[in-house]
Amino acid sequence: xxxxxxxxxxxxxxxxxxxxxxxxxxxxxxxxxxxxxxxxxxxxxxxxxxxxxxxxxxxxxxxxxxxxxxxxxxxxxxxxxxxxxxxxxxxxxxxxxxxxxxxxxxxxxxxxxxxxxxx
Amino acid sequence: xxxxxxxxxxxxxxxxxxxxxxxxxxxxxxxxxxxxxxxxxxxxxxxxxxxxxxxxxxxxxxxxxxxxxxxxxxxxxxxxxxxxxxxxxxxxxxxxxxxxxxxxxxxxxxxxxxxxxxxxx
Numbered sequence: 742x743x744x745x746x747x748x749x750x751x752x753x754x755x756x757x758x759x760x761x762x763x764x765x766x767x768x769x770x771x772x773x774x775x776x777x778x779x780x781x782x783x784x785x786x787x788x789x790x791x792x793x794x795x796x797x798x799x800x801x802x803x804x805x806x807x808x809x810x811x812x813x814x815x816x817x818x819x820x821x822x823x824x825x826x827x828x829x830x831x832x833x834x835x836x837x838x839x840x841x842x843x844x845x846x847x848x849x850x851x852x853x854x855x856x857x858x859x860x
Numbered sequence: 861x862x863x864x865x866x867x868x869x870x871x872x873x874x875x876x877x878x879x880x881x882x883x884x885x886x887x888x889x890x891x892x893x894x895x896x897x898x899x900x901x902x903x904x905x906x907x908x909x910x911x912x913x914x915x916x917x918x919x920x921x922x923x924x925x926x927x928x929x930x931x932x933x934x935x936x937x938x939x940x941x942x943x944x945x946x947x948x949x950x951x952x953x954x955x956x957x958x959x960x961x962x963x964x965x966x967x968x969x970x971x972x973x974x975x976x977x978x979x980x981x
Contacts, residue, residue: 779906779920781899781954782970802923810923814981824977827921828970840970 748819754812758800765796769853770833772797775813777827778804782841786828789843795850802827878907878917882955885937891945891956895963903955907936921953925981933979940974947971 760773774790776783778801790797802810817825821837830838830846832853838846882904886893894900906920918924919934933939941951948971949961957963 777906777921777923779902779909781894781902782921782968784902807926810981824973824980825923826973827923840972842969843967844969 748815751812751815751819754809755816758805758809758813760798760800762798763791763796765790765794767793767795767854769795769850769857770836771831773831774799775817775825775827775829775831776801780827783828785843786830786841786846789841789846793850797830874911874915876911876917878911879904881917882907882936886956889937889942889956890959892959892961892963894954894957894968899954899968903953919953922975923981930979930981933975938975944971944974 772790772795774783774786774797776787776799783801787799800813802813805813814825817823817829817831817837820834821831823837823839826839828839828841832838832849836849836853838849882893882900885891894903903920907917910916910918910920910924914924914926914928914931916928916931917936918931919936919938922934924934925931928935937956938952941956944951945956945958949966950957950968950971952971952973954968
């Protein structure tokens with residue numbers, strides 16, 4: 742199923758995903774959150790990012806058509822080498838956090854923030 | 861978007877009082893529900909939405925195949941719940957907790973996904 746679309750097709754579909762952008766003063770890395778509107782931990786993750794003032798974008802995947810869900814899954818599989826579980830926070834193009842564990846999110850986001858300040 | 865199969869199920873969807881259902885499951889299996897009533901309501905609404913859309917109680921914390929046969933392991937309560945509750949004190953969604961879990965005070969965190977990756981959509 743994942744191999745069916747070429748990466749260009751996936752990229753094209755990804756560009757059309759209706760992400761909601763949340764503005765914030767803190768920017769760790771380009772942060773993209775894939776979430777489900779029905780999942781309690783996804784809601785907590787969104788609450789956490791908002792409370793902490795991070796800038797990020799997110800989409801509720803259960804609200805998307807299957808073709809877009811497939812494109813996101815293919816993207817996650819290709820870039821992050823893992824199956825998609827929720828909430829899934831992309832930290833730039835290399836790292837990710839999946840599942841909401843407040844302490845690990847805090848630690849990882851602080852680390853990235855410091856790294857981006859150093860640059 | 862609903863697949864043809866999803867629509868077929870939706871037409872013959874069973875009438876279930878989801879709030880009552882989760883209470884009954886918890887009682888029968890000697891589990892607890894979350895103390896945070898907003899968190900509980902959200903999961904119940906998620907299950908209601910999935911029942912409406914698919915015709916079965918697909919887990920609100922996992923993406924559906926929109927196919928009852930392929931989703932059968934994650935129809936609530938999912939087949940992973942018992943092992944997760946034994947190991948971590950709650951199921952993947954934190955809908956069901958072990959009887960000795962301090963639901964009012966312990967901070968809930970996501971647990972590892974027990975569902976094998978090859979069963980994911």
